Amino acid sequence: MTTHSHNHGENANARQLSIVLGLVGTFLVVEVVYGFLSGSLALLSDAGHMLTDAAALALSLFAIKMGQRPADRQRTFGYRRAEILAAALNAGVLLAIGLYILYEAYLRLRSPVEVQTTSMLIVAVLGLVVNIVSARLLVAGSGDSLNVKSAYLEVLGDLLGSVAVIVGAILIRFTGLEWIDPVLGALIGLWVIPRTWILLKSSVNVLMEGVPEDFQLDALRSALEKLPGVSEVHDLHVWSVTSGQHNLTAHLVSANPPAELLARVQAVARQYDLDHSTVQIEVPGLHTENEDHHDHGELHP
The missing domain is CATH 1.20.1510.10 (Cation efflux protein transmembrane domain)
Structure with a gap:
């Protein structure tokens, strides 16, 4: 309709x-x-x-x-x-x-x-x-x-x-x-x-896929970090496909994510007029391990 x-x-x-x-x-x-x-x-x-x-x-x-x-x-x-x-x-x-x-x-x-x-x-x-x-x-x-x-x-x-x-x-x-x-x-x-x-x-x-003008990215990060079961938010990206169409991707660290966590993330996204969101739930320590792996693959002078 x-x-x-x-x-x-x-x-x-x-x-x-x-x-x-x-x-x-x-x-x-x-x-x-x-x-x-x-x-x-x-x-x-x-x-x-x-x-x-x-x-x-x-x-x-x-x-x-x-x-x-x-x-x-x-x-x-x-x-x-x-x-x-x-x-x-x-x-x-x-x-x-x-x-x-x-x-x-x-x-x-x-x-x-x-x-x-x-x-x-x-x-x-x-x-x-x-x-x-x-x-x-x-x-x-x-x-x-x-x-x-x-x-x-x-x-x-x-x-x-x-x-x-x-x-x-x-x-x-x-x-x-x-x-x-x-x-x-x-x-x-x-x-x-x-x-x-x-x-x-x-x-x-x-x-350039920059953050939309006047968008409160820090406020969004804070709102996601306050969700039950979330201990950390990283790789947070907000960008526009075109004027008025904003998207979100984020990684949330949670040891025991509640069943309704994704639904709550979607509710937060709607509050910030984000049309499409993609969220990855990670266990604690996974992000650090990935960073270490990435560092070992780099060449340093």
């Missing part, structure tokens, strides 16, 4: 993401074309930000589609890590785009370019409408899915970019100060770069 409704939820999220991706992708092309025609760096930098939205939407949709594929002999954990691989690649590209926007803003501050504020304003207003519609489509699923929540936050962020371009077009139109455009472009670029860096850092942490 739970799996059935979960699949329905994923299918609904996939439909919403597909619609929003179509809207954002179409407007992205329009914004790039008019950005070059109007000469507005703010419009082009907002298009770069819109590209981050399109990429995030595509990644979220891709993750849902790939995550529905069953595990096989080659991919025993399934295909959900494809989301992380794509996110890391995407983050690298977007980081380069953000740095290029800053460089272009520097050049335009030195040599201002005339901006056609009418085209800039019209396209920015259209972008604001697209983002409002997209946000309304995604808000329903943002509470249940981390993927959809991420895409929803991206769209909300782009609302700020559209507002910045609108304000810039109005100010330039009434003041004639061309430097406002590259400054706004640089500000949008500075807003994109930290978010992209966080995405890259999080993706690399998953690929």
Whole structure:
């Protein structure tokens, strides 16, 4: 029953993401074309930000589609890590785009370019409408899915970019100060770069099988050590297959393990939102013997 409704939820999220991706992708092309025609760096930098939205939407949709594929002999954990691989690649590209926007803003501050504020304003207003519609489509699923929540936050962020371009077009139109455009472009670029860096850092942490961010590993170790019959916990590993899917492996030393020990370990794992746990029960002294055996096999200078 739970799996059935979960699949329905994923299918609904996939439909919403597909619609929003179509809207954002179409407007992205329009914004790039008019950005070059109007000469507005703010419009082009907002298009770069819109590209981050399109990429995030595509990644979220891709993750849902790939995550529905069953595990096989080659991919025993399934295909959900494809989301992380794509996110890391995407983050690298977007980081380069953000740095290029800053460089272009520097050049335009030195040599201002005339901006056609009418085209800039019209396209920015259209972008604001697209983002409002997209946000309304995604808000329903943002509470249940981390993927959809991420895409929803991206769209909300782009609302700020559209507002910045609108304000810039109005100010330039009434003041004639061309430097406002590259400054706004640089500000949008500075807003994109930290978010992209966080995405890259999080993706690399998953690929390196690091402990999930904000996970209390010491607290988990303490909870396992307090279980009846457990005298030691070692080889404790917690990592993510993909965002929101955390796994646990551990060795528990127990001279007389109670029959319900594994069930209690599973209960602790659920408290820490660990989806899959593998536990080995050892008799006292076995870990030390294994370490000694390993040491004897090493070559020392």
